[in-house]
Amino acid sequence: MVGGDGADAPRAAGKGGRGFARLRARDRGSQGLESAPRGAGTAESAPSGLLDIRDLRIHFPTDDGLVKAVDGVSFTLDRGRTLGIVGESGSGKSVTSLGILGLYNTSNARMSGKIYLGGEDIVAASQARVRELRGSKMAMIFQDPLSSLHPYYTVGNQIAEAYLIHNKVSKKAARAHAADLLNRVGIPQAATRVDDYPHQFSGGMRQRAMIAMALSCDPELLIADEPTTALDVTVQAQILDLISDLQQEYGSAVIMITHDLGVVAELADDILVMYAGRMAEYGSSEDVFVHPGHPYTWGLLGSMPRLDRTRMERLLSIRGTPPSLINVPAGCPFHPRCDYASRTNGRSEKEVPALRPVSPGHLVACHLSTDEQRRIWAERDAVAS
């Protein structure tokens, strides 16, 4: 363990549970809908918020068939807000984020829909323009900081590189900026460690360096793709706290991609649950955690270990495995794994459920009626607690 890692290790322990308990406590009185996201944009309206994504589709033609990695995703995000995108591996959450960065334009992907960043559509923009935006107005923190940093260049060099591209400054000034950023993300002796190579950093410090790199040009949108997955549990909480502190300092919008509901419970204002490249449920944290409407969300919540539960019981897992994105099941893509598909008079097997509001700003793609969703969740919730 080097440097600042482990300083506030004990805080990490109850992270998921604490955040969740906070949400539930807040819910007891009010409906808590003041932070509800704006609905998935209707096609022709003017772009709203910092990020406005409409009907985003990213498909990859392969020899085996068309992989529909992202299939109709829409959401909006304002400055200073955090959106959590949750789903299992292969649900399309990472592809969505790389699509926002425009990293698929060059490859053989087929992209359609709109991604408005500050009113400018990234899908339609030229590659040169997207490249200008990338790293300056939008930046990304990747999952595994060791493999995401180049082993042959110093940490300072890699941070300064991002700054140099988008700003007309001297190399010396860029290096000083890199040291300053490292200091701000909590690397001790940043002035000397700026010349270290990634392998000389600990895992937590590497992720801090990645964050410093992402912040180098003061981006308006920060995407964090499972930023804590590759880290020790003790370091995870520190990194999340750091991202949250920096968000307040910089006022950026943050997209937090994760399969860990505990992470988003702590940080996110809004939550998007994805399944098989589609939106399963979208709403404020309160909506999704307290009144989840989609059976898949129920499954995710049930499989999360929680410390605010009094009774110890077995964790519930979702049966089956995520579907192949080439042969997505007909009808509701979740129906083969859903315990409640039989209650929809066979519609789950035939019709793709539309995303519809169950309360203002809270969207669920499920054939179960809103009342039925509420009843089933109330039952499950009562059994669990």
Add this chain to the structure above:
Amino acid sequence: MGTFIVRRLIASVFLLVVVAAITFAIFFLLPRLAGQTTYSLATQYVGRNPTRSAVLQIEQQLGLNKPLYVQYGHFLKGIVAGEHYTAGPNTVYCPPPCFGYSFKSQLPVWPQMASAIPVTLSLAIGAAVIWLVSGVSIGVLSALKRGSVFDRAAMSVALAGVSLPIFFTGLILLELFVYKWNLLPAPTFVPFFQNPWQWAVNLILPWISLAFLYAALYARLTRAGMLETMNEDYIRTARAKGLPERTVITKHGLRAALTPIVTIFGMDLGLLLGGAIITEFTFGLHGLGLFTIEAIQNQDLPEILGVTLLAAFFIVIANMVVDILYAYIDPRVRH
């Protein structure tokens, strides 16, 4: 970095002494273990129809009847300090570095090798520049345009390059450019410092035949390395920063992909410096390769021993340079 280089230097010197000992043992210990007497061993160092007194003189001269370590020490001393050889009525001084004395050609080994070195060096280095530049650039382009017509064409030519022997491509080139079209002179070696233009004109065909083989190999290696590297996470990070694609490819991709190429290049060059045997033979260039062939044909043991040691020396040096370069390229090796 400084201590790293010093460590490698010391290790290289040690390695050379060991390699010399093994080579020496092959020449002087193995025949004895196989049952040869010192007298019959000595006969092999003399020309045809040796007189008994000449053989005894050589036996004495080489110290074949002394313990092996004494012989080896004697041999090493010769390399460092020089040696006097008595051949027939004359005493010949073999100045350092003395790699032995050929009683058959009645010449010290080192001056013969020394005159052959510039030929091999010119051949190897010229060819190396050609194959490195063409092989790596074709490999990179192939990787970036994977599956394109260029990629397929380049890889087919590369397959041909790997498969065709040098004596085939070399002879075809000679036939076409020299004898049929009279575009180039039949290769003879002109020292670089005497006439650089003639030096290059005479060597261009050997360079191309030799480089074709290696360029093909390097193109395939670079292509594979590039394809692998461009899938690395740090390439995605570089793109996410907003770097222009050219910078992503050269600064982030190529640098990492070249690391294994540097290793192989060092070994290949070291190996070639010991004599590009087939190329030199095909074009009749009197470098170390041709020297080796002649030494083997004449069963001139001191010459074979000398050239073996020199080749080993080049490989050890190349190995050392590669290690140091490697540490320079990859910081993880340094620490």
